[in-house]
Amino acid sequence: MTTLLITGGRVLDPASGFDQIADVAIADGRVVEIGPDLARQPAVRVIDATGMIVCPGLIDPHVHLREPGQEHKETIQTGSLAAIAGGFTTVCCMPNTTPAIDSPEIVRFIADRARAEARCRVFAVAAATRGRQGIEPTELRLLAKAGAVAFSDDGDVVASAGMMLGVMREIAPLGLCFMQHCQEPTLTRGATMHAGDVSTRLGLIGWPRVAEELIIERDVRLVAESGCRYHVQHLSSGGSVEIVRQARAAGLPVTAEASPHHLLLTHEAVAVGPASSRCENHRHLEDGTAKAHRLEASATSAHRLEAGATGYNTSAKMNPPLREQSDIDAIRAGVADGTITVLATDHAPHTPDEKAQPFEDAPFGIIGLETALPLYAEALVHSGAIDWPRLLALLTIEPARLCNLDRARKQNDGLGELFAGGPADITIIDPDAEWTIAEDTLAGKSVNTPFLGRTVRGRAVATIVGGEVVMERDRTVHALPSE
Numbered sequence: 001m002t003t004l005l006i007t008g009g010r011v012l013d014p015a016s017g018f019d020q021i022a023d024v025a026i027a028d029g030r031v032v033e034i035g036p037d038l039a040r041q042p043a044v045r046v047i048d049a050t051g052m053i054v055c056p057g058l059i060d061p062h063v064h065l066r067e068p069g070q071e072h073k074e075t076i077q078t079g080s081l082a083a084i085a086g087g088f089t090t091v092c093c094m095p096n097t098t099p100a101i102d103s104p105e106i107v108r109f110i111a112d113r114a115r116a117e118a119r120c121r122v123f124a125v126a127a128a129t130r131g132r133q134g135i136e137p138t139e140l141r142l143l144a145k146a147g148a149v150a151f152s153d154d155g156d157v158v159a160s161a162g163m164m165l166g167v168m169r170e171i172a173p174l175g176l177c178f179m180q181h182c183q184e185p186t187l188t189r190g191a192t193m194h195a196g197d198v199s200t201r202l203g204l205i206g207w208p209r210v211a212e213e214l215i216i217e218r219d220v221r222l223v224a225e226s227g228c229r230y231h232v233q234h235l236s237s238g239g240s241v242e243i244v245r246q247a248r249a250a251g252l253p254v255t256a257e258a259s260p261h262h263l264l265l266t267h268e269a270v271a272v273g274p275a276s277s278r279c280e281n282h283r284h285l286e287d288g289t290a291k292a293h294r295l296e297a298s299a300t301s302a303h304r305l306e307a308g309a310t311g312y313n314t315s316a317k318m319n320p321p322l323r324e325q326s327d328i329d330a331i332r333a334g335v336a337d338g339t340i341t342v343l344a345t346d347h348a349p350h351t352p353d354e355k356a357q358p359f360e361d362a363p364f365g366i367i368g369l370e371t372a373l374p375l376y377a378e379a380l381v382h383s384g385a386i387d388w389p390r391l392l393a394l395l396t397i398e399p400a401r402l403c404n405l406d407r408a409r410k411q412n413d414g415l416g417e418l419f420a421g422g423p424a425d426i427t428i429i430d431p432d433a434e435w436t437i438a439e440d441t442l443a444g445k446s447v448n449t450p451f452l453g454r455t456v457r458g459r460a461v462a463t464i465v466g467g468e469v470v471m472e473r474d475r476t477v478h479a480l481p482s483e
Helices: 076-085 104-117 140-146 161-174 197-202 210-226 238-249 260-264 267-271 288-306 325-336 372-381 388-395 397-402 407-413
Strands: 004-013 018-027 030-035 046-048 053-056 058-063 088-093 121-126 177-180 229-232 254-258 426-436 455-465 468-472
Touching: 004 388, 004 426, 053 388, 058 076, 058 388, 058 397, 076 088, 076 104, 076 121, 076 455, 076 468, 088 426, 088 455, 104 121, 104 140, 121 140, 140 161, 161 177, 161 210, 161 229, 177 210, 197 267, 210 229, 210 238, 238 254, 238 325, 254 325, 260 325, 260 372, 325 372, 372 388, 372 426, 372 455, 388 397
Parallel strands: 004 046, 004 053, 058 088, 088 121, 177 229, 229 254
Antiparallel strands: 004 018, 018 030, 053 426, 426 455, 455 468
16 A cells, blocks of 8 residues: 555656656655556555645755764754755765764764664765875775765865875776865965955955866866866856866866855855844754753854944855855856756854854854755746756756766665655655745754845745655654664
């Protein structure tokens, strides 16, 4: 018998091009059938998806879950709650943890913790150099064998061209991808925001576009030399778009991603006063003592921000920085013409106290998993740059291919696709749902985002992982699976 039947939705699978009003039958964690009039079959549970989009579970290949070592910001458990709240069924976590994900043992630790506590699928992206120091390569083959789905020193660039070429040559035969954090370090020392008229006005050290573009230009040449698959993380410069465009036109295995904030916000956001950071209604798993401590810290931080201790909006401090409207336009054009093939949040949780520091001292980054879908829709679909099928391709099959999680490599366990016999990882989306991003709408452990108070359109209303409904709108499933 069908255990779950989704009826009447617009079933949209970008990988196959399927786009019809249809039903989806699920049993034993897998999709049994996709087609019309399946409601005649008996089912344990039925979800009416009329007016909704039913698509493969969303995949984010670039998130920071902070575990091990920074659990005060996020954990695999709370990060997975943020993921399913945003409609993501799979995330890939970056290696800038403490210690770094630079050994097979830590890759297996991530997998074990995910099996025990995560509500979505979690895969590790392993460091390419030990401690992400750029000096000595990690045991890349053993990391791949342990389950790493890609390599990156994210948070830091591999600055040495010689080290980068050596790493690429070793990764290439593994068939995995190297994800580069493109930041030339000698051009960004002390820099905290985009180099432009706003940084000059605010008296902050500027971060020029060329610091990103130089690394991409160098690495494209190394790709040609090594044959390694290469991915540009969180692209922020219009000039970078053109470099990637030319590399792809030359047939090189180069891809790039864009994040919500670089599609919507300019450096002017740094000069805008931050919203209150109070979190009284914030929802995540914690005991009473931890909750009381967090609320006290949040209230203290809110006082500091409201008192204008920094004079700048640290919620808009990110790496790479927010740039100008011309860069936003170029990135959107790059998405529209296929130069940019992946959307990724760069979900980067921080505590209120950390973000309440003076601008120069506050950490880079914002959260993104819970808010990404409507922000992508605003920037790309509502603007007319692309349609929903292409948007969902950028969030499903494209990141699956990037991280070797697709059916071509995993056969019937392939992710990012919706097909009979495949895993029942499904997101149901209400494309017209209007809601306001607020702290009590966030499910993760941190609330650092400049989008608080923004009214958006489009939302995941249900998230299904392996046939289990782990999130329904207004009723996120917090209970962990029984052991």
